[in-house]
Amino acid sequence: MSAFDTFADRVSIVAEKVDDNKYLSVVKNTFTVLMPFIIVGSFATLGNSLLTSETTGLAQFSALQFLTVLEPAFTAINFATMNTMTLAVIVILGWILGERNNENGIMCAVVSLSAYIAVVPQGVETMVDGVESLASGLPVATLNAGGLFIGMFLTIITVDFFCKLNKIEKLQIKMPPSVPSAISKSFSVLIPIFITLFVIAIAGRLFELATGLYINEALYQFLQAPLEGILQHPAGIIGLVIISQVFWLVGIHGGLVISPIRNPILIAALAANIAAFEAGQTPGQVITMGSWVTFLVVGGAGLILSLNIALLLFSKKDDLRAVAKIGLVPSLFGISEPVVFGLPLVLNPIFAIPFVLGSGIPAAIVLVANQWGFLGSNIVDVPFGLPIIIGAFLGWGINGVILQVILIALGVLIYLPFVFLSNRTMSADA
């Protein structure tokens, strides 16, 4: 047991460090704020394909053809949420981090936004009569999910730098007490904003001179794109699921711990799918936030629905069956805690293997099903908390439902040998 305890201690310390890390925790909270906009944006795309499209939507019927006039509005909603999410992330993150630094949140948000716009290209290459020219405007790549990582990094650097400057008394322009406080507040941050923006913009320019790339292009190419690739790769995504399960094994919410890394990348994947769909191409990122909640942790992290079914069908232990009964309905909604803590699965030597390693199998199957062309990449976000079948149908249609049922059944088979083992070995009060 003591080896198990040491292991639990070490994992808990990692979880605590991640949770305590200022930057990881503000990034996590940023994406919690952003989530409803992502869902709305993806539903706008769904609205286009179900209603206004003349090939797939209701508008294909001549009586309803007038619906096509709404298409630009739906596309605009998607553009305003998904395709410009980097701007929203910068504002939210700048605000939250600023408040966390005990500074004026909105001021930090605006400084971050200015700093970001100051280092990205401010022109769009266009072809006019066969001649390349530069029109003013921000390239979509700086606004959409492609700018997420540089946007987050730059916001963190900007806000921390700005807040440090703000704390220096000598940099504050003091107004006489008779000046209204709103005005004197704007003046007191004038020099810190001046320094922050000049430093960031000049650093950005020097980077561009040195490398020939804008910093957003470089960061996307050398950091964000590889990370995105890793999570679409079997080893990467299976590894991440297993890491999350290791936290669960010691009773810590694994999804919560990995969310600062997972959420930005998998939300970017959904955005890429939607962008591809809107451009008339086939979406190619099968691992998204939606497929995580629908398939990778089907029935609750650790395939809990499958475990409940296996226990109810084959367990001879009354107390285990009782827990499975309590946990059954929550697990239909992807909630695993009643079983994780009630059975308990925490540090449970018998169920640890399927609970941790078995959870990698759905990820592998999703990737294979995608390769075979059975499962497409979703463009409609599937939020956590939807019951099984419904979530799968929303994101992937009938094929999604079939795959989900297969994964649940497979989960039952994975747990079965261990349920039989528990019949023989686990004591009645386990």
Added chain:
Amino acid sequence: MRIMLACAAGMSTSILVAKMEAAAKEQGKDYKIWAIDQSMIERELGNFDVLLLGPQVQHTMRKVKKIINGTVPVAVIKAVDYGRGNGAAVLKHAEELIEGGQA
């Protein structure tokens, strides 16, 4: 008495809230019991008399203690009570914390 529970997203904990409310009603007690996401604790400061953390967010205890700053008692719910939805036991735990004046 105002009992606040916190977990990740407040979903699984709200199952326990229902069980605790039932137990309180059975004992003829008029308590306010609710669940929130653990990131929202700071905003609820002053609205609760005791805070119980779901075991899955026990790693946030040190941070939460800093936020609470000794104003009210806070504890992690016993894992098995949490999992099996033993509302009466968790309710008793909350009452003991308040009586214990751990603040």
